[in-house]
Amino acid sequence: MTGTQIEHTMNASTPEQPFLIFGSPLIEQAEIDEVVACMESAWLGTGPRVARFENDFARYQGLQSSQVAAVNSCTAALHVSMVAAGLEPGAEVITTPMTFCASVNAIIHAGLTPVLADVDPATQCIDPGAIEAAITPRTRAILPVHFAGRPCEMDAIMAIAGKHHLMVIEDCAHAIETTYRGRKAGTFGDFGCFSFYATKNVVTGEGGMITGRDEALIARAKVLALHGMSKDAWHRFGDRGYRHYQVVEAGFKYNMMDLQAAIGMHQLARVDRNRERREAIWNRYMEALAGLPVGLPAQPAPDTKHAYHLFTILVDEARCGISRDAFLDAMNAQRIGTGVHYLAVPEHPYYRQRFGWRPEQWPNAMRIGRQTVSLPLSPKLTDADVERVIGAVGAILAHKSGHGLR
Numbered sequence: 001m002t003g004t005q006i007e008h009t010m011n012a013s014t015p016e017q018p019f020l021i022f023g024s025p026l027i028e029q030a031e032i033d034e035v036v037a038c039m040e041s042a043w044l045g046t047g048p049r050v051a052r053f054e055n056d057f058a059r060y061q062g063l064q065s066s067q068v069a070a071v072n073s074c075t076a077a078l079h080v081s082m083v084a085a086g087l088e089p090g091a092e093v094i095t096t097p098m099t100f101c102a103s104v105n106a107i108i109h110a111g112l113t114p115v116l117a118d119v120d121p122a123t124q125c126i127d128p129g130a131i132e133a134a135i136t137p138r139t140r141a142i143l144p145v146h147f148a149g150r151p152c153e154m155d156a157i158m159a160i161a162g163k164h165h166l167m168v169i170e171d172c173a174h175a176i177e178t179t180y181r182g183r184k185a186g187t188f189g190d191f192g193c194f195s196f197y198a199t200k201n202v203v204t205g206e207g208g209m210i211t212g213r214d215e216a217l218i219a220r221a222k223v224l225a226l227h228g229m230s231k232d233a234w235h236r237f238g239d240r241g242y243r244h245y246q247v248v249e250a251g252f253k254y255n256m257m258d259l260q261a262a263i264g265m266h267q268l269a270r271v272d273r274n275r276e277r278r279e280a281i282w283n284r285y286m287e288a289l290a291g292l293p294v295g296l297p298a299q300p301a302p303d304t305k306h307a308y309h310l311f312t313i314l315v316d317e318a319r320c321g322i323s324r325d326a327f328l329d330a331m332n333a334q335r336i337g338t339g340v341h342y343l344a345v346p347e348h349p350y351y352r353q354r355f356g357w358r359p360e361q362w363p364n365a366m367r368i369g370r371q372t373v374s375l376p377l378s379p380k381l382t383d384a385d386v387e388r389v390i391g392a393v394g395a396i397l398a399h400k401s402g403h404g405l406r
């Protein structure tokens with residue numbers, strides 16, 4: 001049965017529901033007022049609100065303000081971190097095939113060579129054993145991704161990095177609130193790279209943050225993120241008189257705007273409240289979907305804090321009687337937006353052609369990527385929205401597999 005046929009069967013007597021947009025951010029009045037105040041101040045670019053957002057973010061992560069740098073995306077954060085790391089051209093960086101293309105593209109744009117290490121099938125995070133197996137004499141860094149907000153095995157990863165003298169750049173796009181054994185994600189490696197993209201746990205529309213333990217490396221990343229200029233525009237044009245800048249290296253245009261920070265400041269102030277809401281939705285999904293033939297996400301590991309960024313189920317056609325893509329269509333027909341995080345990186349033609357990668361080389365990521373579906377998890381969802389999602393998943397699968405909801 002196609003998604004459209006399922007819609008006709010299940011929607012026969014129900015009035016049309018509003019479309020539930022996947023990852024819709026929860027924007028409140030404080031952000032709106034701050035954006036207006038920023039507009040009225042006429043300081044739109046990098047200025048006092050970015051400085052405040054950096055301070056607030058540093059405090060949230062238990063860092064000094066000299067250990068953070070705001071940028072305009074996590075992609076920029078990853079790129080600039082790897083340039084600031086000063087690795088030799090072509091050096092190999094080991095990362096996961098179960099990530100957004102940005103993680104791999106940033107490695108390539110930094111003039112480095114991505115090498116993939118498969119994920120653990122249960123946690124969907126990079127498998128330390130696979131990292132170890134992927135090390136060559138040219139390996140210089142590891143780029144783990146705290147997938148869906150679950151921390152990677154940082155003790156094992158840092159031990160490998162220590163043994164082989166590798167840098168570690170943590171992709172924390174999903175992991176603002178994540179901790180591992182009491183320590184914040186993004187504070188283990190040389191750099192942590194965060195995203196404030198529109199669907200993330202803190203949003204600024206587009207935006208990112210670099211964290212790092214070495215203030216000199218962060219200072220370099222900051223300079224690289226604004227053309228390689230030694231002083232930023234806020235200091236140049238402020239009320240303390242004109243300051244000349246010097247270009248000290250060929251940098252990029254990656255700075256965050258005050259308009260973005262105006263949103264982020266207030267989002268960050270509510271980050272834990274929003275996480276609690278997502279945790280409640282996550283737990284409700286776990287309970288309600290437990291009797292269905294779908295794969296559910298692994299429970300958070302002890303002594304960790306999960307950021308609950310994504311709730312992903314696995315739709316195995318053999319068990320569910322419906323393919324993943326038909327399931328996506330059927331959810332869409334129920335007017336529920338879903339996501340795919342992610343098709344494994346080597347499924348994409350560019351990487352296959354450039355690196356000769358085949359998805360079968362990383363079988364866990366390949367299988368997950370072909371079966372995974374992200375259900376809505378925004379703190380904006382009402383209880384009724386959550387029940388609607390559960391009802392739709394149950395109805396689609398009941399049609400196909402005869403299994404029911406709890």
Ligand SMILES: Cc1ncc(COP(=O)(O)O)c(C=O)c1O
Nearest residue numbers: 073074075100102173195196197
């Ligand atoms: C794992 C991961 N890495 C990197 C990025 C890139 O983030 P941004 O969109 O802020 O550049 C994303 C964003 O979707 C992501 O999910």
